[in-house]
Every structure is written in C-alpha cells, then in structure tokens.
Amino acid sequence: MPELVDIRDAFFDELYQIAKDDGNVVFMAADMGAFSLERFRKDFPERFINVGISEQNLISAAAGLALSGKKVFVYAIIPFVTLRCLEQIKVDLCVMNLPVTIVGAGAGFTYSSDGPTHHAIEDVSVMRALPGMTIYNPSEQMTAKAAAQMAYQATGPVYVRLDKGVWPLLREANEDFSAGCSKLRNGSQVLIVATGSMTHMALKVADAVSESGVSAGVVDLYRLKPVATELAEIAIKFQLLVTLEEHTLIGGMGGAVAELFADHGVLLPIVRLGIKDVYPERYGDRDWMLKDIGLDVDSLTTRIMLELHRVSCGTMERSMAFDMTSEIVNSLDISGFSRLLGVPEEEFSAEIRQFIDSTNFDYEIVGGADRERLLLQILNTIDSGTLSVSGPAKQVAWERGWSENLLEFEQSGNDPKALFPKFVRKGQVMRLQGSFILPSNPDFESAMVRVIRDVLFRKYFADVRSVFEFGCGTGLNLLHLASIFPEKHLYGLDWAQSSCDIVNRLAKAQGINLKGIRFDMYTPDSALDLTSADGVFTIGALEQLGTGFGPFLSFLREKSPAICIHFETLNELYVNPTLSDHLIKRYSDTRKYLDGFLDALKELERSGLAEIL
Template sequence: MAHAAPVQAGLHDCREAWSATLIALALADPRVVAVVNDSVGSSKLGGFQKAFPERLINVGIAEQTMVAVGAGLANGGKVPFVSAAAPFLTGRALEQIKADAAYSNVNVKLVGQSSGVAYGELGPTHHSIEDLAWLRVLKNLAILVPADPAETEAAIRWAHAHEGPVFIRVSRMPVPDLGEQGAYEPGRAVTLREGGDVAILALGTTVHLAMAAAEPLAAEGIAARVVNLRSLAPLDEAAVLDAARTGALVTVEEAHVSGGLGGAVAEVVTAHDPVPVERLGFPGFVPTGSVEWLFDTFGLSPEGIAAAVRRAIARKT
C-alpha cells in the first residue's frame, strides 16, 4: 500500500521472508495451503497464487469463515496457513481462534500480517496492538513474534513442523538482520547482548531498537542486557527470571502496553522475584501519525528505551 514506510537499504520487510518460506514449504509438502480474506497482495502471496492456484483459498472479506475454513482444512488433512491483516484476523475472528483453533486444538497456522501499528495513519481500527493480550490466554496456541527475516523463516518452518495451532506475527516494519541467533525454538530466548545492570526484554520489531539503545547506555556506564524473547507463548520464564536478577527490567513491544509481553513478564516476576519493570508499548487507541512518529512518541526508539532503562535503574532497591 502507498502509505507503507519505504524499505531503506539494509532493512527488510519480513513479509518477503514469509512468502518465500511458504512457497518452499508448499513445494515440499502438498498438504500446505493458504487461506486469505482477499489479502493476497497485503500477504505478499502473489507468487504463491501463481505457483499453486488451487491451493490459495480466498474466502473473500469474511474473517470468521477464513479462520473456520482453516480449522476445517486441518481436519481434512491439510496444513493451512491462514493469512490476513492482523487486526481483522484476530479481532473479527477471535471466537473462531478460541473455539475452532485453540480449544479444538487443531493444526492450523494463523499469520497476522502487518501487525502492531504498521498501518500508521490509517488509525486504531487498522492497528493490531491488542492481539498479544487477546491471544496470550488461549491455551494450546503458540504465539511467535519474529524479529528479522531469518527468524521469520525459522518461525514459519517451526509452525509447519509443529502439530497444533500457532499464531505468527509478520511485520511490514523495516528491520535489520540481527545476525546469527542460534537454533530456533519457541520458549527459548536469545541473549543478544550481555549486561548485569538491567535487562531489556524485547519482541519482534523492537529487538533491534533495544540493541541500538544498549550501545549509548554502555557509554554512560550502564551495562544493559538485551534479550530477544522470540515467542510470547510459550514464554521463556527462566530467561525472564534470570534477567530479573539484574534488579530491573524494561519490556518493549509493538503492542498494547498492557496484557502482552509486559503483562506476561510482570506476572512472572511478581510470582517469583519482584523487581521494577518499566513497560514500553502503546497505551491504547493512539492519535493519528506515521509509524515512525508513533514509535518515537511512545518511546519505542533507542532514546525512549534508554530513558526507560534509566527509570528502571532509578527504581532499583
């Protein structure tokens, strides 16, 4: 879409990795099908449609049926990847995700495209900042939030191999390659930078921002650990508790500030080892603005994260 932020040199739109990976999986596994709600373009599935016209099931603008059809295709032996803009996939079809996918515990993959505030000026109807809070409490449902193209490919491949329902956030926000992060396994966080004064726990599009915040903090004498959680469910609770031993935490996610990663981390630390937690995210329906303006305004920037780190450290006992 015209309003999308331009992808600069060295930055990537993770939808490209998603669509290339799906084609590779479909070539190797005839069970793989895609289900969309007139979202071929926004899901970057034009190539898939060309290669496998019969295996691209477009139900039209009908999200409840889209998710239910995915669950039904799984019953019929397929491995369906249901792909649509994240706000409509999760908001419109939430009861189908709950009953048909998670509670029924079927082998359907739900791919929320352009998650978070990627649609910028189009506003809160088109933002998907509530999805992590809505879906985190649904048992059986894995929630994967990849942070760069390689992790997106790994998440899609893991979802394909995993027997059970999965939700994957695929972002269109331009992100850099994070480099080698080791074998992908949901529930196993990666420490991208060591540090003992504070830990920044990040997911998806905010991981590289956390890394960018850590460097100037080091110049101030603050050693900030940066952890990429990789998945919200399962959550790597051991990594969270290990991070809490620094004495202060900052969570940062392209999502509502309540109920998602920040909420999950707060639940874990208050049950075991209470430490100050500064949560960064969006406080609710946000004002009109570009993606960049929204990120900067609500502290999802190297400077905003560094400020949250200083607040967290100031609260250390």
C-alpha cells in the first residue's frame, strides 16, 4: 500500500515528475507555498515564479506564457484564484482556450475558521459556467495524482480544486481515471454521488443506512465538468439518487448531475444535499461547521432514510424542488422556549441560555405533499398490525432493553453516552405546536428535552427535600438533576431491575447522591419513603400504563408530594378536528398508551385534592 501523503503533496509530487520530463512546464504562485513545492522551486528555479498577492496578474501572465508554448500551472487559495480574477480567466484563458491549469487550495470549509472570505462554496458554480473549462475535484491522493496527469495532457483550461490533509485511500494506484467517476461501493436502493472530501462522508453514511437494512452504493465524481455519461448508466439501477457536496446547491455538482440526467432522459428521483443558498453565520472547525449545517453523518443518514421512504411510498412523480428544502427555516430560541413552557425568560439559567445559543434548534415545517406522505405513512403503520401494545407484559421487553444499555455502560468504562435510550431515533420528524417538523439537528429532540428539564427542574424542585423519578430508565434525567441540585437526595424508580442497576452504577461512577429502587407503577409499594416534602417527576414513562394508571395515581394522592411534574403524551389534548390529531389519537389508542389521565387529574382538582399548574 502506498504511503499516505497530504492530498496537495500528492498532486505537486506528480507535477514534479512531469516537470522533470518536460521543460515547458511552468509553475506560478500568488505567494502560496506547500511543503512538496520546495523541491520544484529548488530544482527548477527558472520555472517557478511567485508573482506575489496579485491573482489577476497571475492569470494574465500565465496566459502569456501559454501563448509562447508553455504548459502553465497556477496556484492560490480558491476564492482568490477563481472569483477575484474571473474576468481574466474568462477572457485570457477560456476565450483563448489556453492550456493553463488553475490549482485552487482549500475546497469547501478547509479554511473553516477564516470565515466567508476563505470559504470555497461557490467556485464550482462559477467555473462550471465558463465554456471549455474542465474541472477536477480529487478525493484523495490517487485522484490528486491522476488530476495532475490529466491536467497536463489537456489542451484547454483546467481547474483543480484541492483539499488539504491526509485522506484514506479509496482506490488502487493503477486504476484508470479517465472516466471521471468511480463506483466505490455497490448497492441497489440508494446511490450516493459525492465529490472531494464528501466522498469519505458518503461512505460513512452508506454504512450508517445499511444498519437499517438499506442497500447504498457510492460513486466518487472526481471530474465535475464534463460529468461522465457513465454515471447515468450506473444510476438507473437504483430507486433514489443522492448528490452530496460541500458546496452551494446553486449550480454545484448536484445541479450538474441533474442536468446530465435531464439531457439523457433518466427519470430518477434526485435529492441534492449540500449548502443552501445562504452564507454560514457561525464559524468553528470544519467538522463543527458541517454538523451545524446538517452535513454530518447523523443528519445525512436521517435525511436519506426519509427521502427513501417517500420513494418507497410510490412517489415517483416529484419535482426537483421539495418542500423540505425550502428556505423557510424556523428556529427555537430562548423566547420560543419561554412561550412553549410558559416560563419567563428571566427564569432561564445562564447555563441553559448558553446551551440554547450554542445549539442548532433550526427546523422546517413539513407541508404540502410531504405532509400528505407523512400522514399516509402514519396511517399505514397504524393499519400494519405490527405495533406492540403497552401493559404489564412489556416489562420483559424493557428489562431486556435496559440490560443492553447496562452492558454498554459497563464496557464503555461508565461513559454516560452509553446510556442514551436506543428507542430514541435521531433526526426524526417530530410534532411541535400542532405542526410536523424536520429538525436540522439530529439531536434536536434530546436537546429540546434537556432545555425543558433544566427549566422545569430549577423552577419546581428548588425547595423540595428529595426528588423521585418514576420510570427512570437509564437515569440520564437524574444525572441532569444532580448537576443542578447536587445536595438533594435523588431516587430512580423503575420496574426493570436492569434500570435500577444502571442508576446505582451511575451514582457510584459519578459520585452523586442517587439510588435506584425497583418499583412497579401497576402495583405501587406504599412503603416507599415519599413525603409531602418531596418532588416527583415522570418523562414519557406513564404511557406504558394505558388506562391502568389508577393505582399509581392513588399512590401519589396518598403520599401527597409537594410537586409532581409529568412530561407525557396526553390523549385528551388531541381534540382538534384535523387529520393529524385523529391519526395521532388512533396511533396512541392502537398501542394502548396513557388514556384518561388528564381527565382524572381534573376530577381531583374539582374535588380539591390536587392543583393543576
């Protein structure tokens, strides 16, 4: 296996070998360097020209040398060597069809923290529009070496956009790269076509969707212009084609592929994933930025699974513009959470304010045909006859599920990340204030719960002696509570012994005042030391009681704790004369989830035995 090298060094090392054999090869830079260029500058000083920070002069001078018979390669940071001197590229190189290769450094968010002046997210759109321009976007060192050779052999202008860093090898050194694309992974349902560094992301996403039983293929499109016609032949065997790029969707690689399919009469659903028609407003390292805009593995996996479901529902008659890719983006901020919870903003802690400000709470409302398909999916699921129902018999399943988390927690060395419940699926469509939404952040749901927990815990548990969580699962809610009130006695109660074992192990590992206790809400133990000085909460735990919540409610009434917080789905609230409310009520009824609880609380309030806040 060849030694792994920086993708730029691979290109420049190959160019050095070409220059050794051809004295007409000239390299010009706009005050840019690279480790591997030092050998070129040292061995061929008369053919290495640094024009300084003057990219427009760089292009015009290169054109002059090309007219005198030289094969010229010019090098600078992408935005400066493409956008700053676009007129020179058009007039001096493309109109004249001269063999000058523009080598741009820093594809996509390579220079992430330097901001939009250094981001290269629109260069392909601009350069692709220039007649006669060939464009290469290597994904690793082998395609970088091949790009150097193909650029040298070209008779007209070429643009090569290079990333930086060492990337895993994706192919053999002796592969034929003339086609302009390579299939890296076989599949039958979804074909992901990616370019540059996003090819590596595509392979990770393909692995992720395969865990859900989806067969995904991957193609590396390393020549962006002209797009290989072979791609159309590969794609027609799939149900869905996804293009993936670290570039604006306007005129980028996805657009080029769509144009190819249109020109060749290929009727295939296409989903273009990339950067929307906005400049990022927040900057950090590259991985953080990609996650912030939804181009990380989790976000992409979620989106592809949703799109494949649409296709599998028979929605072949689709346009290229989907409701879900609209530019209408909503977001939850501090004021939004304040309205949602009915808690004044000034009662939000500094910690949770910072968390909200630093977390992506953007979402798009599912509307139009997408909403209709989603409702159809819900209806089909309800009618499928495959839904399990709640009740005492489910205790075995919950015991098994929490046992899996317990094992992972032990094997991870007590890492709390191993406690994330497996039934929580990231990045799913949610219902928020009467609308179905698709979050940008795959962790939207868990982040939202964290905010709600923090606000309610601080507001209602500050003055209680101890806090009891019934149906505590893996104890993550209690871990959060312990970080707020480390001095309080906390108790996690669950009908699964494995849940209690997790809580007790968590208490020991974290050094917190927490105890796990076996407790069955169907047959409550009145010996539990719960008093009127204590607080109680449940989060998504009462749903398993169905209509059998009576014994537990009587138990709470007998113990009369100071405050009870129930963060639960309540059937009685789905009363609007809408199809969505009707289907959600039917879904809940089918699974025999919590029903009648709110009415029972209201009856207690009318009798003066409880107060609903």
